[in-house]
Amino acid sequence: NAGVTQTPKFQVLKTGQSMTLQCAQDMNHNSMYWYRQDPGMGLRLIYYSASEGTTDKGEVPNGYNVSRLNKREFSLRLESAAPSQTSVYFCASTLDWTGGYSGNTIYFGEGSWLTVV
Amino acid sequence: AQSVTQPDIHITVSEGASLELRCNYSYGATPYLFWYVQSPGQGLQLLLKYFSGDTLVQGIKGFEAEFKRSQSSFNLRKPSVHWSDAAEYFCAVGATSGTYKYIFGTGTRLKVLA
Numbered sequence: 001n002a003g004v005t006q007t008p009k010f011q012v013l014k015t016g017q018s019m020t021l022q023c024a025q026d027m028n029h030n031s032m033y034w035y036r037q038d039p040g041m042g043l044r045l046i047y048y049s050a051s052e053g054t055t056d057k058g059e060v061p062n063g064y065n066v067s068r069l070n071k072r073e074f075s076l077r078l079e080s081a082a083p084s085q086t087s088v089y090f091c092a093s094t095l096d097w098t099g100g101y102s103g104n105t106i107y108f109g110e111g112s113w114l115t116v117v
Numbered sequence: 118a119q120s121v122t123q124p125d126i127h128i129t130v131s132e133g134a135s136l137e138l139r140c141n142y143s144y145g146a147t148p149y150l151f152w153y154v155q156s157p158g159q160g161l162q163l164l165l166k167y168f169s170g171d172t173l174v175q176g177i178k179g180f181e182a183e184f185k186r187s188q189s190s191f192n193l194r195k196p197s198v199h200w201s202d203a204a205e206y207f208c209a210v211g212a213t214s215g216t217y218k219y220i221f222g223t224g225t226r227l228k229v230l231a
Contacts (some may be wrong), residue, residue: 004160033218039128042207043161043221090160101209103149103168103211106219108160 023091149211
């Protein structure tokens with residue numbers, strides 16, 4: 001009963017380093033999301049994938065890339081990390097592309113704490 | 118524009134006391150409304166959601182929320198708070214703003230005094 005699993009849980013990077021956050025869901029969901037959470041700013045959408053084979057930018061995509069590897073997996077890559085990318089990252093999924101508009105529940109992973117020094 | 122406002126950043130209550138967390142939304146029609154809870158070091162978990170029908174919605178862990186169209190509010194309540202309810206609570210709207218996303222409030226952090 002894993003739901004949404006993301007790795008790693010914690011990571012410290014030096015400025016300019018790259019890394020990939022991995023995410024997998026086992027609920028046969030079509031749509032997946034990457035959010036970042038910062039104090040006082042709530043959750044902000046970085047990228048989403050409405051269905052396998054598609055990805056689109058969210059509110060704060062700069063400095064990130066994503067790959068929808070298959071229906072289960074959606075990875076987030078930081079090509080050249082910056083201190084402004086220090087944050088908690090959440091992967092999430094919903095049944096289909098209509099998302100919240102049709103009342104789909106969005107399911108979250110447990111988060112990845114990333115510090116860029 | 119669609120938006121969600123949680124006016125209280127922090128709330129402190131004593132264990133056993135009642136709780137109300139406020140949420141106001143801006144939306145052109147009746148939206149889907151959600152409340153999520155985030156325990157320390159964890160992801161967000163759905164407490165309850167509303168779209169239509171009875172304006173009082175029951176959720177998990179003894180929480181309920183009331184939709185008031187006239188006030189554009191969807192406040193979360195619990196009659197008696199337990200120490201384990203200490204967490205951050207997020208209100209969200211299921212939006213139609215073109216990116217299939219959910220609009221989250223900035224959260225209310227609840228502290229429970231023993």
